[in-house]
Amino acid sequence: GAVVSQHPSRVICKSGTSVKIECRSLDFQATTMFWYRQFPKQSLMLMATSNEGSKATYEQGVEKDKFLINHASLTLSTLTVTSAHPEDSSFYICSAGRGAYEQYFGPGTRLTVT
């Protein structure tokens, strides 16, 4: 089956610093990847669509300058949380698309901003 990995699985950073999260499709190429954020006891909220070789498309209310997305290859998308603050602490999950109706989710990255 299709496997998507995320790195790191957990990260703690200080307020004001930036942190990068990687999402990789291990055994297939993904022209599109998606980034979600999940707060405790809440659902997954789509943040942005990452397109290989072009700019990401952000959902309404998501600051593109704060959440930088780079999709440099067909197997890697990165999400950088810039100038992180405690309210950015969350569970970040990516997914990779293979075909119109196939999406495979990563295991998530727990970000804690102190």
Add this chain to the structure above:
Amino acid sequence: GESVGLHLPTLSVQEGDNSIINCAYSNSASDYFIWYKQESGKGPQFIIDIRSNMDKRQGQRVTVLLNKTVKHLSLQIAATQPGDSAVYFCATGGFKTIFGAGTRLFVKA
């Protein structure tokens, strides 16, 4: 905008009983629906999907029912086991996957 919602936030069932988790969606144009299971601290795991041209689909111990008339989706889990304890999300798919609020399933031994 599109939204997917769930009727019950928590569901507690006895081991061995059947579980039914319900979901309502608002966008009548949705043509693809998915159920996911999420265990604590993990990403969502695909359970079963159904397209809008079907009203029922069965998998191993799971059945999804789709009622397009009332825009309702349900997940039935037969002979619920302790390992089924998790949060279950319905979602509409296609290019983007939009998640509903989630139902936490507790299985009592």
